[in-house]
Amino acid sequence: MTKDITMADAAGKPPPPHVLMLPYPLQGHVIPFVNLAVKLAAAGFTVTFINTDYIHRQISSSAGGGGDLFAEARKSGLDIRYTTVSDGFPVEFDRSLHHDQFFEGIVHVFSAHVDELVGNLRRRDPSIGGMIFDTFYVWPSAIAEKHNLANISFFTEPALVFTLYYHIDLLRRHRHFAASENREDAIDYIPGVKSIMPTDLMSYLQAKIDINTTPHRIIQKAFNDVKKADFILCNTVDELEPDTIAALRRRQPFYAVGPIFPPTFTATGIATSFWSESDCADWLAAKPSRSVLYVSFGSYAHASRREIAEIAGGLALSGVDFIWVLRPDIVSSGETDILPAGFEEEMAASGRGLVVPWCRQMAVLANPAVGGFLTHCGWNSILESIWCGIPMICYPLLTDQFTNRKLVVDDLKIGINLCDGRRYSESNGDGDCVVWREGVCEKIKRLMSSELQKEVIQVRKVLEEAAMDGSSARNFQCFLRDLKGKIAANNNN
Structure with a gap:
């Protein structure tokens, strides 16, 4: 690294702008961070990508590989360097089982390790001029100021979710959040948001019983920090x-640069999965076009055993072929035998269903045999589904998924609700709407025979145009120009 800088100086050419990147240690955050790193490197930036030791082990183990996740990317000429940092816990520590303890550590302990790493990297390579850290970290501004770095916050969810968190004080003041009795009427005072019902807020903002949890403290601290x-x-x-983004731009430099996908959509050649991925291509090859329903509830949220049983029953009744991604810990890390007795064997024997613990989701959605997606409404999943022209059945489980559902069903009109009126419930943690197999069956049949694909194709065109040479491409170039200017100004101070 030092040698490269010296050679560049000797040749009279300044080194390219160099940024550090640190995603939140969750699957849904790592993937867009990796894709953004590739996009930045392709634009001529040097990137040092930082994973936690634990996330590095998860990805390396699932890929059956070793050390540097970006080794292949560098062979294609991308200057993406790679390092890891301790999150403050032993690698063997069960972060899922001790969720709150782990995230308390992310708030209070992790920052010291990151600060030390950033200082060491800066001493070795003074060309580092900026850092792109996940919005949900609560301490980036302090590290950026200490090391004289441009402070870039990357939010991996939609702008609607961002602005609701950003204006959490307004929600509190109007008693839609953190009141003894939260109001249940429409929210119409958030800048750039015409109206939203409390049932469409993120699950943490629907809370009524306990608003002093670790996630609540993280959200409030992070969205105070992002204002810097x-x-x-x-x-x-x-x-x-458009309205939400325009309102945010009046507050801070805000760049909508999505959808951030690999150049070829289905693969970057960079491992990002925390689990080993099943190859579904051969099974899908025998299926007619648009005949298969893809089912996945993502990498993080949990469902109840009852929900899983009723969804399984609905799939069986529907007669529709399906691939179901069912994480071993979808109910809990200690409960892995969760499907009804004989279900998986019966579906496999009939050729109707394939149940896998994990898969390459983008490859499955891009397969012509897939015609629908029963999804938890994670934002990555929604963008990928739109890009592939796949309409959705929405079944949000946690956090931003309830707000994302509103965008899909109510605003964009490219999906249907699995359970109408579903909202987050603290009493059971899985929503207050009962799911029955007959209803699941009806919604599956409705989706697979609907005309919603035409609507999704129209939204896909919007995404394609924005990413190719439209608004997102222009915003990205504007960001690169502004970031270079900020780095230059910091270096002159």
Whole structure:
């Protein structure tokens, strides 16, 4: 690294701008961060990508590989360097089982390790001029100021979710959040948001019983800290959320640069999965076009055993072929035998269903045999589904998924609700709407025979145009120009 800088100086050419990147240690955050790193490197930036030791082990183990996740990317000429940092816990520590303890550590302990790493990297390579850290970290501004770095916050969810968290004080003041009795009427005072019902807020903002949890403290601290960021990147598109984005731009430099996908959509050649991926291509090859329903509830949220049983029953009744991604810990890390007795064997024997613990989701959605997606409404999943022209059945489980559902069903009109009226419930943690197999069956049949694909194709065109040479491409170039200017100004101070 030092040698490269010396050679560049000797040749009289300044080194390219160099940024550090640190995603939140969750699957849904790592993937868009990796894709953004590739996009930045392709634009001529040097990137040092930082994973936690634990996330590195998860990805390396699932890929059956070793050390540097970006080794192949560098062979294609991308200057993406790679390092890891301790999150403050032993690698063997069960972060899922001790969720709150782990995230308390992310708030209070992790920052010291990151600060030390950033200092060491800066001493070895003074060309580092900026850092792109996940919005949900609560301490980036302090590290950026200490090391004289441009502070870029990357939000991996939609702008609607960002602005609701950003204006959490307004929600509190109007008693839609953190009141003894939260109001249940429409929210119409958030800048750039015409109206939203409390049932469409993120699950943490629907809370009524305990608002002093670790996630609540993280959200409030993180969205105070993000107001100090020099730039905010968001994995969305101007045309999908124009009013919300325009209002945010009046507050801070805000760049909608989504959808951030690999150049070839289905693969970057960079491992990102925390689990080994099943190859579904051969099974799908025998299926007619648009005949298969893909079912996945993502990498993080949990469902109840009852929900899983009723969804399994609905799939069986529907007669529709399906691939179901069912994480071993979908109910809990200690409960792995969760499907009804004989279900998986019966579906496999009939050729109707394939149940896998994990898969390459983008490859499955891009397969012509797939015609629908029963999804938890994670934002990555929604963008990928739109890009592939796949309509959705929405079944949000946690956090931003309830708000994302509103965008899909109510605003964009490219999906249907699995359970109408579903909202987050603290009493059971899995929503207050009962799911029955007959209803699941009916919604599956409705989706697979609907005309919603035509609507999704129209939204896909918006995403394609934005990413190719439209608003997102222009916003990204504007961000690069502004970031270079900020780095130059910091270096002159």
